[in-house]
Amino acid sequence: MRREELVDLNAFMAVAEEQSFTRAAAKLGTSQSTLSHTIRRLEARLNVQLLTRTTRRVSPTQAGERLLSTLVPALETIADEIASLSELSEKPSGTVRITTSEHAASTLLWPALRRLLPDYPDLRVELALDAGLTDIVAERFDAGVRLEETIARDMIAVPIGPKLRLAVVGAPSYFARHPIPRTPQDLARHSCINLRFPTAGGVYAWDLEKGRRALRVRVDGQLTFNNVPMIRQAALDGFGLACVMEDQIMPYLAEGRLVRVLEDWCPPFPGYHLYYPSRRQSSAAFRLVVDALRYRG
Template sequence: MGTLGGGRRWPGRISTTFAGERLRQAMAPRIAKIEADIADLMAFRDKPSGRTRMTISNHAFESVVWPKLEPVLKNYPDIKLEVSLDSGFRDIVEEGFDAGVRLGESVEKDMVAVRIGPDWRVVAVASPGYFAEHRAPKHPHELVGHSCINLRMERAGGLYAWEFAKRGQELRVRVDGQLTFNSSYTQVEAALRGYGIAYVPENIMKAHIAWGDRALVLDDWSPTFDGHHIYHPSRRQNSPAFKVIVDALRHRGK
């Protein structure tokens, strides 16, 4: 019988020579290491990674974005998220953001937008103690006689004019008061402490409804706004990491 590849061939089996066995034993750890490196490389390729930079309002972040992203990010430790919280409009292209979050009605037409939250209302609220000393307004125009807690739109050039709507009639009211903030959450806290009337997203107040520590006024004048959307330039090449974020935020309700 002849030999083939360093082995001695016998009927029905192949065995290695002593030198071949030593070579196999010496190479086995290296081959295992190469196979492990290949497996790690394949896993890394299939696991999204990278940085996404977004501009988001405080309200959108607290009520929609963070509750949806927090559990997802724990499963993707290689996805890095940078968030700039502000209430003003930002030029995401000029300022180097990958995406932004705004109300659907505010997104520019040349942007790709995906709805991430339901429609919501803005409501006028104050503490019961405030209305114990001041007559509750029946019409938005009566707000000019009240202490109102203003919201400054930092990048929109001034204070937010409170928007109301009823039976097809729309109007805006410029209010005044002792306090002005750039966050709806601080407006709520000030209103609950009796500093006046605040005009804030209704879902912020839900936690206070059962406590009976707030009074709602002008409810029939409170308009509904289009829900939050994540948007980005149409020419943007979306990375796997960005797709994970968008899919996690996508609104799946009615």
């Protein structure tokens, strides 16, 4: 393949990724007119339209999507091979991109990275905090961190933390006005604080389990947040019951500012895992980060 063809393909990928000639031109350090000429040249050589252009957006055609599905894995393999050359140096280098939830980032990833990074000045880590289930291949992340049950079976999953546990809690001031719930069915008579997922937009159904009985309870109340600290604060202020990760409220339980209920319906479950595609050719930098995050408890 000639150098000119590689340049054209790279330009096409940039426009498709940015969905804008203006942003893609800025990213590539060229002019919009030059970039438009490059795309027209590529489409003329292939004799097919690759992009649909509107006044607001640029998007791949069916042919463009087909070309992207071939280009992205191929260029990722090339990038991985280039990154693996860092093994020849004394210390690993390169960038590792990880999508993760805020809870996993603050409790697991940052404590591990805080210990690792000072010894590897050429190592760069990008954490994208996202409560949704990001497609790590399409979004070009090296790995993702999510709960084991949400990870696709074709991914390699590495445990990075201990088992987790949910806790249903309320403030003493709330229970001064309402009876303590004894069963999940009692939650229908309580004001509960809902969590709306920031990206997916859905409202979390409380996952409760006892023995072989597993329930997904839809709760109701005055308040819905897309942020766990706000849910915790509303519970502390007596506005209702909250269902959060146990470690997020332990100090408040110890101080008596929150009271735990339905504890027998909140068993431990597998915690966070780092996951990545099985076909990924890992660089020395990536393997270093995986090893630093691996749970050994």
